[in-house]
Amino acid sequence: xxxxxxxxxxxxxxxxxxxxxxxxxxxxxxxxxxxxxxxxxxxxxxxxxxxxxxxxxxxxxxxxxxxxxxxxxxxxxxxxxxxxxxxxxxxxxxxxxxxxxxxxxxxxxxxxxxxxxxxxxxxxxxxxxxxxxxxxxxxxxxxxxxxxxxxxxxxxxxxxxxxxxxxxxxxxxxxxxxxxxxxxxxxxxxxxxxxxxxxxxxxxxxxxxxxxxxxxxxxxxxxxxxxxxxxxxxxxxxxxxxxxxxxxxxxxxxxxxxxxxxxx
Numbered sequence: 001x002x003x004x005x006x007x008x009x010x011x012x013x014x015x016x017x018x019x020x021x022x023x024x025x026x027x028x029x030x031x032x033x034x035x036x037x038x039x040x041x042x043x044x045x046x047x048x049x050x051x052x053x054x055x056x057x058x059x060x061x062x063x064x065x066x067x068x069x070x071x072x073x074x075x076x077x078x079x080x081x082x083x084x085x086x087x088x089x090x091x092x093x094x095x096x097x098x099x100x101x102x103x104x105x106x107x108x109x110x111x112x113x114x115x116x117x118x119x120x121x122x123x124x125x126x127x128x129x130x131x132x133x134x135x136x137x138x139x140x141x142x143x144x145x146x147x148x149x150x151x152x153x154x155x156x157x158x159x160x161x162x163x164x165x166x167x168x169x170x171x172x173x174x175x176x177x178x179x180x181x182x183x184x185x186x187x188x189x190x191x192x193x194x195x196x197x198x199x200x201x202x203x204x205x206x207x208x209x210x211x212x213x214x215x216x217x218x219x220x221x222x223x224x225x226x227x228x229x230x231x232x233x234x235x236x237x238x239x240x241x242x243x244x245x246x247x248x249x250x251x252x253x254x255x256x257x258x259x260x261x262x263x264x
Contacts, residue, residue: 003039009203010040011047015070017063019107020094023079024063024147028071029107030115037117044119046202049108051125052100054172054183061091092141096177098158099141101125106145106153122202123196129158131194133167162235196249 003010014029037045057063062077063083077084079252084090094100112121137157146152171191173184187195201207 003036004041006041007043010036010043011035011046011048011199013050015066015076016050016053017057017065017076019050020100021063021076021079021090023081023108024076025111027073027079030053030111033111033115033118037115040117045061045117046122047108047111047118048116048199049106049121049123051171052097052102052104054096054097056096056098056100057091057094058096061088063087063090063094073114079244089144093144095141096138097132098129099145101129102137102142102147102157105157106149109153109155110149110181111242112179120202122195122199123159124198125196126157126159127194128171130161130164131166131171133165134158134244135239194209237253249254 010018012033014032018024018029033045033047062080065071065077066074068075080087080090082089093098105123108121108125112118115245169190171187171194173186173188173191175184240253
């Protein structure tokens with residue numbers, strides 16, 4: 001079995017909307033993480049904290065469940081409480097990128113602190129908030145999300161790295177159809193590269209050893225209007241803010257040694 005191999009790390013990610021449904025986490029996500037923890041060997045479990053959809057769940061009242069066979073205990077829509085088909089509660093909780101991203105983050109960070117065997121969180125979704133220029137989580141949806149947890153989050157979100165903000169830069173795949181343009185929930189090349197930077201920093205506890213300028217597709221010049229040096233500095237400042245934020249969450253307010261200082 002794969003879990004019996006002598007891995008250094010095992011990275012786990014769930015369906016994006018799963019993290020936003022309390023009963024879904026209880027029935028699917030948390031048991032799956034716990035099961036992996038019980039049977040793995042010496043590998044560290046790392047949770048892949050994903051991002052909110054481009055406009056959150058703004059256009060739908062209920063969470064999606066793309067493949068019914070993947071949800072044998074009930075679809076996510078059926079697991080919402082109050083029911084999303086008769087109540088605006090779920091929509092209001094996930095109605096925007098910031099709201100959905102906060103809901104996803106709370107779920108993965110809660111799993112990190114409450115489930116045995118989880119060593120680290122790769123906060124990719126928090127990096128997306130920085131790059132997209134999120135400045136605050138709306139108080140109404142934040143309150144709805146926080147009501148699902150017994151205690152407040154020991155981390156102020158969104159994380160702040162002003163020099164890492166590229167609010168008009170597209171991280172999602174975009175499909176141009178005959179009648180309309182659709183923004184997918186999955187990352188494009190730049191989004192994938194941003195996730196790779198965060199994942200590398202999470203696993204290795206240091207910045208990427210290869211100069212970022214060698215990956216020109218990460219931040220194409222036409223997308224930012226900035227000089228290359230400014231773009232790479234933004235990336236290093238972003239990684240620094242992420243590591244500080246996650247270390248602060250994991251150590252109850254005490255920042256761990258910051259390996260990103262030399263990157264800026």
